[in-house]
Amino acid sequence: MSVAIRACRALAGHVLGVPAALVELVFLILAGPFLLVPRARPRVLAGAVRLVDAEVVRLRLFGGVEVSGYDGRRALRYLARRWPIGVLGGLVLTLLVFGAGVGAQLAWQWGRGRPFDDMEPTVLLVLYILVGGLVLLFLEIMGFIGLVALERRVARQALGPSPTELLEHRITELAETRAGIVAAVDQERRRIERDLHDGVQQRLVALAMLIGRARRGRSPELLGELLRQAHDEAQEALGDLRDVAWRVYPTGLDSLGLRDALATVAERAGVPVTVRYDLGERPATQVETAVYFVVCEAVTNAAKHAGARAVTVEILKEGAVIIVRTRDDGRGGADPAGGGLSGLARRVAALDGRFRVDSPAGGPTTITGELPCG
Numbered sequence: 001m002s003v004a005i006r007a008c009r010a011l012a013g014h015v016l017g018v019p020a021a022l023v024e025l026v027f028l029i030l031a032g033p034f035l036l037v038p039r040a041r042p043r044v045l046a047g048a049v050r051l052v053d054a055e056v057v058r059l060r061l062f063g064g065v066e067v068s069g070y071d072g073r074r075a076l077r078y079l080a081r082r083w084p085i086g087v088l089g090g091l092v093l094t095l096l097v098f099g100a101g102v103g104a105q106l107a108w109q110w111g112r113g114r115p116f117d118d119m120e121p122t123v124l125l126v127l128y129i130l131v132g133g134l135v136l137l138f139l140e141i142m143g144f145i146g147l148v149a150l151e152r153r154v155a156r157q158a159l160g161p162s163p164t165e166l167l168e169h170r171i172t173e174l175a176e177t178r179a180g181i182v183a184a185v186d187q188e189r190r191r192i193e194r195d196l197h198d199g200v201q202q203r204l205v206a207l208a209m210l211i212g213r214a215r216r217g218r219s220p221e222l223l224g225e226l227l228r229q230a231h232d233e234a235q236e237a238l239g240d241l242r243d244v245a246w247r248v249y250p251t252g253l254d255s256l257g258l259r260d261a262l263a264t265v266a267e268r269a270g271v272p273v274t275v276r277y278d279l280g281e282r283p284a285t286q287v288e289t290a291v292y293f294v295v296c297e298a299v300t301n302a303a304k305h306a307g308a309r310a311v312t313v314e315i316l317k318e319g320a321v322i323i324v325r326t327r328d329d330g331r332g333g334a335d336p337a338g339g340g341l342s343g344l345a346r347r348v349a350a351l352d353g354r355f356r357v358d359s360p361a362g363g364p365t366t367i368t369g370e371l372p373c374g
Helices: 002-034 041-063 072-111 123-159 163-216 220-248 258-267 285-304 339-349
Strands: 273-278 311-318 321-328 354-358 365-372
Touching: 002 041, 002 072, 002 123, 041 072, 041 123, 072 123, 163 220, 258 273, 258 285, 258 311, 285 311, 285 321, 285 339, 285 365, 339 354, 339 365
Parallel strands: 273 311
Antiparallel strands: 311 321, 321 365, 354 365
């Protein structure tokens, strides 16, 4: 059904493009002499931009083409390249309508038992016209598809960014990504230092104090109690140290894989977490790590800050993109500029991915990361 809808939309856009091409041709003919006049040239370019604005709306609504950032000169060049396509499209549509009209008249006359243009409906004649009509219809459809593709290509080439602009945009994007990576690494280093200072270091200090008291103690009962407390503190310190190391890089990804590592996250989340894993093969290491941290941060936020009662995690592949999506039924209002989410956005951007947070007040919250497979 979607294919038929897209075909109808493309046909409607093509039909609207035919009179637009005639208007563009008239505009170019009338505007040609004024381009030689310096004072009139800005008005001509402004008129070209207005015509192209209308074309862009048509292309976006009926052709799925998104272009922006063009100036008057680009608009004028596009009009000069586009009007022949529109006129040719008009001829194709005219032939299609004419062929359909002739076929309808032929079927009407022969269906009533009357000759058409002194031709009686013999078997060979009917077969000949049927085969010829199907061939012509096929050529019309192929011509229509080719014109639609050509129109989209011309629009992207004439109105889209030039190779130099694309390169400049890519350089800017890489510079921002590099700065984001540096900031994310610095933020992660500070978090690790804070975890070590507030958690592991405090427990080690308590352990040292217990051992010191045990060394100075003379009562066997007190010595046994102090050793038991020291043992408990050592176990707690080891647990905190494992948690810090796991947050730096989960070794379970190497040994267990992403599916089992996420199952571990779900078990330790504190809220019911449903994981829907739909990847046929294991992704690249950097992608796998990014997916893991997106899920960890989203689940942690849902459990600690959003008051969620359930979290759903989806890992799937669409084309050349791996999508990780988490949804929770919490109170919403998550701030994408917050420390955790902004760090995830930078981590995803470093892999040329996209990161979105949809968290209206009152919930639900949906966090989506899209990462290239390679």
